[in-house]
Amino acid sequence: METxxxxxxxxxxxxxxxxxxxxxxxxxxVTLCILSWPSIKAFGLSFxxxxxWDPVANKFGALPFVVGTLATSFLALLMATPFSLGTGxxxxxxxxxxxxxxxxxxxxxxxxxxxVIYGLWGIFFLVPLVRRLEMALNxxxxxxxxxxxxxxxxxxxxxxxxxxIREVISMVPRDLKExxxxxxxxxxxxxxxxxLPYARSGIFAGIVLALGRALGETMAVTMVIGNRNExxxxxxxxxxxxxxVIANEFTEATSxxxxxxxxxxxxxxxxITLLVNIAARVITExxxxxxxxxx
Amino acid sequence: MNKxxxxxxxxDRAATLVVFLLAIIPMVPLFLILLQLVxxxxxxxxxxxxxxxxxxxxxxxxxxxxxxxxxxILVTLASVMAVPTGILAGIYLAEYRDKILPHAIRVAADLxxxxxxxxxxxxxxxxVVRPMHHFSALAGSGALAIIMLxxxxxxxxxxxxLVPKDLREAALALGVPRWRMILKVVLxxxxxxxxxxxxxxxxxxxGETAPLLFTAFGNxxxxxxxxxxxxxxPLVIFNYATSPYPHWxxxxxxxxxxxxxxxxxxxxxxxxxxxxxxxx
Numbered sequence: 384m385e386t387x388x389x390x391x392x393x394x395x396x397x398x399x400x401x402x403x404x405x406x407x408x409x410x411x412x413v414t415l416c417i418l419s420w421p422s423i424k425a426f427g428l429s430f431x432x433x434x435x436w437d438p439v440a441n442k443f444g445a446l447p448f449v450v451g452t453l454a455t456s457f458l459a460l461l462m463a464t465p466f467s468l469g470t471g472x473x474x475x476x477x478x479x480x481x482x483x484x485x486x487x488x489x490x491x492x493x494x495x496x497x498x499v500i501y502g503l504w505g506i507f508f509l510v511p512l513v514r515r516l517e518m519a520l521n522x523x524x525x526x527x528x529x530x531x532x533x534x535x536x537x538x539x540x541x542x543x544x545x546x547x548i549r550e551v552i553s554m555v556p557r558d559l560k561e562x563x564x565x566x567x568x569x570x571x572x573x574x575x576x577x578x579l580p581y582a583r584s585g586i587f588a589g590i591v592l593a594l595g596r597a598l599g600e601t602m603a604v605t606m607v608i609g610n611r612n613e614x615x616x617x618x619x620x621x622x623x624x625x626x627x628v629i630a631n632e633f634t635e636a637t638s639x640x641x642x643x644x645x646x647x648x649x650x651x652x653x654x655i656t657l658l659v660n661i662a663a664r665v666i667t668e669x670x671x672x673x674x675x676x677x678x
Numbered sequence: 679m680n681k682x683x684x685x686x687x688x689x690d691r692a693a694t695l696v697v698f699l700l701a702i703i704p705m706v707p708l709f710l711i712l713l714q715l716v717x718x719x720x721x722x723x724x725x726x727x728x729x730x731x732x733x734x735x736x737x738x739x740x741x742x743x744x745x746x747x748x749x750x751i752l753v754t755l756a757s758v759m760a761v762p763t764g765i766l767a768g769i770y771l772a773e774y775r776d777k778i779l780p781h782a783i784r785v786a787a788d789l790x791x792x793x794x795x796x797x798x799x800x801x802x803x804x805x806v807v808r809p810m811h812h813f814s815a816l817a818g819s820g821a822l823a824i825i826m827l828x829x830x831x832x833x834x835x836x837x838x839x840l841v842p843k844d845l846r847e848a849a850l851a852l853g854v855p856r857w858r859m860i861l862k863v864v865l866x867x868x869x870x871x872x873x874x875x876x877x878x879x880x881x882x883x884x885g886e887t888a889p890l891l892f893t894a895f896g897n898x899x900x901x902x903x904x905x906x907x908x909x910x911x912p913l914v915i916f917n918y919a920t921s922p923y924p925h926w927x928x929x930x931x932x933x934x935x936x937x938x939x940x941x942x943x944x945x946x947x948x949x950x951x952x953x954x955x956x957x958x
Contacts, residue, residue: 393857397770400763401783404831407824408786411793414804469700477697486701493708495945497885499912500934503919504711507718507927538707569686571693599794601888602912606920626796626888633800633892649800653793660792 412653419647421640430647436612436628438637443644445625445651447614452624452652454615455529455604456597459536464590467541471548471586472574487549494542502606505535510607517619527609528621535607536597544593551585551670552578588666595659599652601626625652712938719935722928728936732898732914735923742933744900748815748909749940752894753884755819755904760826761876765865767827768834768872773860784835787828798824799889807893815901815908818894822883829882833875837868874951881944885937887912911937 416423422430426443433444470490474483513534514526555578563573579586609621610631616622623631625648636642726741733740771780790798802821807813841864849859865872887910890896895907896917911933918930 387855390856393860394770394774397766397774398776398779400767401770401779401831403763404767404790404827405779405783405786407827408789411790411797411801414801415797418800418804466700466704469697470704472697473701477694478701486705489705489708491945492942493704495881495885495941496711497887497912497937497941499885499887499915499919500711500715500938503915503930503934504714506919508710508714538704541704569690571690572686574693595792599796601794601796602916606916626794629796629800630888630891633803634895646800649797653797656792656794657789660788664788 415646415650415653419643419650422643422647425640426644430644431651434614438632438641441638441640443640445644445648447612448623448625448628448648449651450615451529451608451622452598452626452655454622455533455536455608455624456594458529458533459540459597460590460594462533462537463541463544463593466537467544467548467589467593468586470541470545471552471589472578474545474549475552476570476574476578490542490545493538494546498539498600498602499606501535501539501603505531505603505607509535513619522617522619525609525619525621527607528619529608529615529617530619532604532608532624535603536600539600539603540593540596543596544589547589547592548582548586551582551589554585555581584666584670588663588670591659591663591666595656595663598659599626599656601630605630625649715931715935715938718928718931720932722932723935727929727932731900735921735926738925740929742909742911742914742929742936744897745909745911745914745933746936747900747902748894748897748913749884749911749937751815751902751904751908752819752822752890752910753880755815756822756826756883757876757880759819759823760830760879763823764827764830764876765834765872768831769838769860769865771831771835772838773864784832787831790824791828791832794888795821795825795886796888796891799891799893802889802893810905813893813895813907814905815894816904818890818908818910819904821889821893822886825883825886825889826876826879829879830872830875833878834868834872837871837875838864840871841867870951870954874948877944877948877951881941881948884944885912885941887916891916911940 422443426433430443430445431449432446433442434446435442435444436447437443470486474487474490478486509531510526513528513531514524517524517526559577559581560573563577568576604624605627608623608627610623610627611621612623612628614622629645629649633642633645636645726739728741728746729743730739730741731744732742767783771783774780798821801824802817806817806820810817845863845867846859849863850856854862890910890913894910894913896909896913897907898909901908915930915933915937918926918933921927
């Protein structure tokens with residue numbers, strides 16, 4: 384009797400704490416909606432495509448930040464993908480065992496460096512470097528801007544894409560590879576015609592996951608993007624992302640609508656990253672089913 | 679066929695070179711960052727830097743004691759909130775086979791894990807700062823706890839599911855009540871894995887800045903009260919790096935060196951733990 388009662392209590396306790404996780408996620412979404420209500424009411428859907436961001440006139444629109452986020456994230460993805468793919472292949476198929484361990488650790492270290500330290504390095508190393516490049520290219524030498532932000536994002540998301548790619552490549556069945564080698568294929572041919580096609584959807588999932596990271600990245604971007612609230616004018620132009628405008632202006636938001644607009648940008652960011660993460664998940668789920676079918 | 683062979687081999691060699699280069703180039707920024715952290719950070723890193731409070735801009739000297747203490751307090755408070763909650767919720771997912779709820783909780787945890795940390799900051803602002811009407815260490819650690827929670831929940835579940843059925847059945851057969859079986863047999867067996875997850879999540883939040891900007895806010899004085907604003911290492915690095923004072927830039931590098939040392943130590947500890955599991 385006593386023990387079964389204690390069992391019940393313990394079970395209810397763990398369930399309640401599980402529910403707390405669920406409540407945090409749901410409550411978070413509801414909270415974002417409630418807090419951004421003044422802005423949703425004032426601007427409606429036009430918030431999404433308005434370019435105004437004028438705290439004095441209390442007129443707000445998210446377009447410059449949505450564009451800034453998408454542009455920097457996709458550019459970062461474009462830059463990071465070949466390197467993550469190369470690193471993934473190198474760590475699974477090319478490197479000798481010792482080197483694999485050392486480089487694997489270094490890639491993890493790249494993921495462990497806090498965002499704000501990337502930002503610091505960006506300000507004092509990358510920005511002057513990009514400024515010199517801009518002078519050579521005859522564009523206004525801000526140094527800060529979308530390009531610098533994308534560059535730093537590319538470095539930051541590389542380990543995430545790499546770790547997924549590495550994992551899926553190592554799951555390619557040995558028989559397939561050995562069969563190809565037995566037929567006289569070179570190592571590159573095995574990669575090109577066996578490993579990469581087999582791992583394709585997993586590689587894609589890794590890249591999508593890295594995109595999710597890039598979209599929400601805040602500090603490093605805030606420190607090097609130039610923080611200008613206008614729509615992206617060119618590759619090197621200073622602009623702002625959704626995350627960086629929140630980081631910059633949240634404590635300065637004086638009016639109700641101003642704060643609500645910033646929260647609504649947070650809500651949009653939340654929904655976009657949610658969709659991207661769901662996409663990555665759907666791909667990996669399908670991958671699992673495929674593999675079960677295979678064996 | 680034979681005519682093709684040299685070309686195929688050449689292609690193979692070229693591909694090997696390209697793969698090698700693609701793998702080596704990302705290591706360049708890593709080395710540059712670490713090298714510059716050590717070179718620029720070591721110059722201002724001294725006893726005074728560790729043990730004194732910041733001085734006003736223009737005056738040299740001063741340190742980041744407030745931020746070191748703040749970071750320790752924030753991460754400790756966040757762990758106090760997130761670790762027991764996360765482990766017990768993880769136990770629920772691993773041990774109790776309800777129908778829909780565990781699935782929903784897993785989805786919620788993944789969703790929280792994918793949420794940008796700046797958005798988590800907004801939530802802590804709404805839930806703690808607004809009702810209290812001022813920034814506080816409590817709000818900051820709350821935000822960090824929300825970031826830690828899903829990581830701990832999922833690792834705990836993953837680890838506990840791997841604990842062999844025999845162990846549970848043996849304990850239950852001896853007449854041990856289920857909750858004691860879980861706490862005394864299952865959890866200790868998986869403790870190493872759980873600790874790894876906890877350490878990794880601590881390492882991650884120790885470097886988080888975005889969720890602290892409008893929750894913990896920062897504080898140039900030493901503060902121990904959870905209800906007061908508090909400083910943190912990442913906040914100091916951000917504020918100093920974006921300031922116009924060269925003296926603060928130097929201190930930002932030193933603070934970064936200190937922070938990365940903390941984060942790397944936690945990571946290494948977690949890795950050693952993880953290796954211990956592998957050895958079993």
